Amino acid sequence: MDRILISGGNRLTGKVKISAAKNSVLPIIAASLLCPFECKLEGIPFLDDVFVICDVLRSIGSEISLNKKSNKIIIKSDNISTIEPPYELVRKMRASFLVIGPLLSRFGRCRISLPGGCNIGTRPIDLHLKGFSALGAEVRLGHGYVEASCKKLKGAKIYLDFPSVGATENIMMAATLSQGETIIENAAEEPEVVDLSNFLNSMGANIIGAGTDTIRIEGVKELKGTVHQVIPDRIEAGTYMVAAAITQGNVVVENIILEHIRPVIAKLQEAGITVIEEQNRVKVIAEDFPKSVDIKTLPYPGFPTDMQAQFMALMSIAKGTSIITETVFENRFMHVTELKRMGANIKIDGRSAVVEGVPRLTGAQVKATDLRAGAALVLAGLVADGKTEISDIHHLDRGYVNIVEKLQSLGADIQRVES
Numbered sequence: 001m002d003r004i005l006i007s008g009g010n011r012l013t014g015k016v017k018i019s020a021a022k023n024s025v026l027p028i029i030a031a032s033l034l035c036p037f038e039c040k041l042e043g044i045p046f047l048d049d050v051f052v053i054c055d056v057l058r059s060i061g062s063e064i065s066l067n068k069k070s071n072k073i074i075i076k077s078d079n080i081s082t083i084e085p086p087y088e089l090v091r092k093m094r095a096s097f098l099v100i101g102p103l104l105s106r107f108g109r110c111r112i113s114l115p116g117g118c119n120i121g122t123r124p125i126d127l128h129l130k131g132f133s134a135l136g137a138e139v140r141l142g143h144g145y146v147e148a149s150c151k152k153l154k155g156a157k158i159y160l161d162f163p164s165v166g167a168t169e170n171i172m173m174a175a176t177l178s179q180g181e182t183i184i185e186n187a188a189e190e191p192e193v194v195d196l197s198n199f200l201n202s203m204g205a206n207i208i209g210a211g212t213d214t215i216r217i218e219g220v221k222e223l224k225g226t227v228h229q230v231i232p233d234r235i236e237a238g239t240y241m242v243a244a245a246i247t248q249g250n251v252v253v254e255n256i257i258l259e260h261i262r263p264v265i266a267k268l269q270e271a272g273i274t275v276i277e278e279q280n281r282v283k284v285i286a287e288d289f290p291k292s293v294d295i296k297t298l299p300y301p302g303f304p305t306d307m308q309a310q311f312m313a314l315m316s317i318a319k320g321t322s323i324i325t326e327t328v329f330e331n332r333f334m335h336v337t338e339l340k341r342m343g344a345n346i347k348i349d350g351r352s353a354v355v356e357g358v359p360r361l362t363g364a365q366v367k368a369t370d371l372r373a374g375a376a377l378v379l380a381g382l383v384a385d386g387k388t389e390i391s392d393i394h395h396l397d398r399g400y401v402n403i404v405e406k407l408q409s410l411g412a413d414i415q416r417v418e419s
């Protein structure tokens with residue numbers, strides 16, 4: 001298992017270019033199953049999760065070519081041989097469950113293993129299934145599988161009890177080839193939902209309202225192939241912004257959509273960090289320790305849960321006490337124990353963590369328990385005294401393109417060692 005070694009203390013300076021969004025590219029690759037024609041995706045981040053979703057599609061008959069030099073993927077699904085992706089692949093990644101909407105919509109059937117929970121929460125899929133049932137599908141659960149089938153999906157009004165990103169995306173994809181109009185109320189408003197809607201519309205779907213809490217989908221008979229450029233990853237961007245802040249650095253974060261990172265910019269500014277906005281980049285300059293700020297994670301446009309762990313690393317060296325409240329996932333504080341091993345002073349009180357800033361963190365052997373927990377430990381390691389060794393870094397490979405090389409280019413003393 002590979003590890004990351006960091007010698008903390010270097011001030012980060014320079015420029016870093018953000019890759020395309022993992023959480024956009026995964027549903028978009030799944031959505032390409034909605035038509036038998038070629039879909040070309042540009043600016044693809046070649047991450048482990050992307051390889052997994054490609055393997056899921058290949059396992060049911062899609063042809064996929066990846067061009068790592070030009071960051072492009074071409075997908076053609078004209079020869080789907082089964083509507084049952086294998087358990088061994090699906091269980092590797094929760095986002096695999098996003099193929100059910102497109103397969104149900106195009107072929108009238110899909111059988112897929114239940115995704116199960118993960119380190120950050122139980123993550124049920126009841127809202128996805130309620131949506132499919134409302135569209136007229138018969139949904140059966142048994143032996144660890146979900147099987148959904150229908151003659152033809154019919155448009156319906158669907159109210160989501162919580163604005164789930166995955167449920168909004170799965171239902172939106174299922175509704176594109178249905179009969180009549182579907183309205184999703186209390187829909188997720190995340191930028192990745194908008195990117196998916198843009199992709200589907202460029203295939204010939206008729207979707208309006210993505211990015212608001214009400215999405216209307218008028219079903220169409222068929223979809224065509226398309227070319228699409230995936231949006232930049234706002235969470236990767238936020239992570240490098242915190243890297244600049246935590247090391248009292250001066251970093252230009254390039255290839256971003258400012259609108260998508262407003263909550264992160266606002267909280268950094270509140271913490272006393274200078275953030276200079278330019279057209280598609282931000283300059284983050286920190287000359288002192290941050291001030292403590294309180295954080296509450298919320299669905300977009302609130303503060304993203306996927307940035308909570310990284311902000312906790314920043315707050316662990318802040319001046320004062322910060323209260324970080326996680327409202328989206330019920331178990332997303334696994335990084336606390338590891339940050340405490342590095343000298344952070346954090347207490348968990350229900351859904352909140354009380355973080356009392358300390359003047360310095362100390363390098364230690366720690367373990368990445370999930371993707372963003374891993375990112376938080378890298379950030380803590382960048383500022384800690386001495387050496388930090390992070391194990392279980394396969395989590396980081398799910399979501400950060402070349403994180404070690406990008407941080408090295410900013411002056412960090414970081415390396416990946418194979419063992």
Ligand SMILES: CC(=O)N[C@H]1[C@@H](OP(=O)(O)OP(=O)(O)OC[C@H]2O[C@@H](n3ccc(=O)[nH]c3=O)[C@H](O)[C@@H]2O)O[C@H](CO)[C@@H](O)[C@@H]1O
Binds near residue numbers: 126164
């Ligand atoms: C691949 C991807 O895009 N992942 C993102 C997506 O995950 P994902 O789509 O899984 O997250 P959801 O928005 O669905 O989950 C949010 C909350 O809703 C609950 N819920 C969800 C569905 C359901 O049927 N029932 C239910 O109760 C979940 O348990 C969780 O507590 O959005 C999350 C919230 O912004 C992010 O942290 C993830 O990075």
Ligand SMILES: C=C(OP(=O)(O)O)C(=O)O
Binds near residue numbers: 023
């Ligand atoms: C939780 C995340 O991803 P996933 O939903 O794929 O587990 C994440 O990107 O932080």
